[in-house]
Amino acid sequence: MVAIQRISCFGSFLIRIRLVRPAKQFAGFFVPVPEPTLPWQRYLCCMRKVRVRFAPSPTGGLHLGGVRTALYNYLFAKKHDGDFVLRVEDTDQTRFVEGAEKYIIDCLAWCGIAPDEGLHRPGNFGPYRQSERKDLYKKFAEQLVESGHAYHAFDTPLEIEELRERLKAKGESNLQYGHQNRLEMRNSLSLSDEETKALFKTDLPHVVRIKINPGEHVRFKDMIRGDIEMDTNGVDDKVLLKADGMPTYHLAVVVDDYLMKITHAFRGEEWLPSAPVHVLLWKYLGWEKDMPEWAHLPLILKPEGNGKLSKRDGQRLGFPVFPLAWKDPVSNEILPGFKELGFLPDAFINMLAMLGWASGMEQEIFSLEELIENFSIEKVHSSGAKFDFEKAKWFNHEWIKRSAVEKLLPEVKEIFRKEGIAIADEHKLEKVIDLVKERCILLTDFVHQSIFFFETPATIHIETILPKWNDVKNLFFTELVRNYSLANFWKAEELEHSFKEIASVNRLKPGELMLPFRIMLVGDKYGPGIFEIAYLLGRDETIKRVQHTLNLLAQTKS
């Protein structure tokens, strides 16, 4: 039932335990062995420390999809006691955006998924910025040329454009630079050695392209999608090393994943079509046995219409796509993030984790620790998920409700500070938070839900009580004020008790008096229990507000 394979790996051993899938029915009885659902699950990899990487390019703000990729990498790493590495893929110098790198680090930190190793925390596999690794890649590109798996190409962009035009004119559907036409182009395969050498002596820019042989079948295992087989016919001779000496993603990802000993490579589904190139590169470079396990993550789609969620969608659709506010360096426009909108990081990552993955349990609210415990990459879906902002808000509401006051206090204080609301009594704020948190979907809701505890309401909506206002009610509140000012107590239950007593003496139903009382104290009809409010407001403030509204009513009536 169990076969054990030993594969030499970095001088140590990589042991793979292979659970051979048993026949379900065997010799007339059921074999009680749990059946793995996917082929890759039959492999348990031991003795090689799990290392994953998140490798964004610093070309702008980090959006939802990127954060989720980072999150899944992180969860997987922590689940397997592995390392989560942050690498920056900045090989396209034309797209470099100032501040993006720092922004990425800040976002990850806010989310609580800070890397074990990377840019800001160098380990043994640096540098972690690809632009600083430039010289490394050239060596491997040359190695590929020497082994016949790559070649130098001298075509100018104009010549490549002409090739495409030519193919288009011929009615070709495949306009790529590849096996069909590489010999018509200017490269070290079509040219003689002398011609190639001569071209090297000129300063004509050149690139290194991978040589893809047609008709080959590339097979690899995807931890989410299972076995994948693609043929090389549709794959072009991708550029590996650009004219400026920088590698393209294809070369860089393979070289760095190898050098950084990455064991599992998780990335967006958009990479699936070029996965054969990467698998081939691992093979051509002679590193096949160290190739990481792949998983191509589903895309996050726009809630309405079609297409994957992009950085531009946020504003247009009325929800953020960034964790933190992002200032576009070109337009100087500031796009608020989930944080600024009033999201708790726990809620944000909880929501993100559930978008494309489900534990199989009924539980939906997971802390980061619980996510780590329950996460499994094979349960990640293979299809894209539409982002639903309503559900995102629900997660936040749940998290606010469940969060302890101590956790919410600094967040609320910060929001109050920004709103210019002074907090004299922090202890009172704690009580208020506890009282109103279940009414707050976003942290910013705390302002509306609790401002009347700290400031006199700006407007008193007397129009909601005016139609039913009369002298008896007026008398009631006058008596209430007298009673409250003389009372030797100030507790919610006792306030309620005397309120009802005075009402009954005046032959009034408490019900018709509580709304006016609420308007007097809050200004509007919302908020927690009214006697709780009066209690926290204190005697003087309560009486002051009642009298103020009484005066207002008197003026309006006359």
Next chain:
RNA sequence: GCCGCGUUGGUCAAGGGGUUAAGACGCCUCCCUUUCACGGAGGAAUCACGGGUUCGAAUCCCGUACGUGGUACCA
């Protein structure tokens, strides 16, 4: 166009040959609360379509449709 990947309510999803096809968000009704919420009870709404295989298909196979991604000296 070509190539890849996908498709369970409006959305997120469980289920992977036999289920009355879970649960959550949102929506609606009622209860609780003499406010607004929370909470509780209930409701509407689904296996993209067509063929197979099978005693039996949401589940396996094929085709179609639709969606989505790739098709750069971008990642």
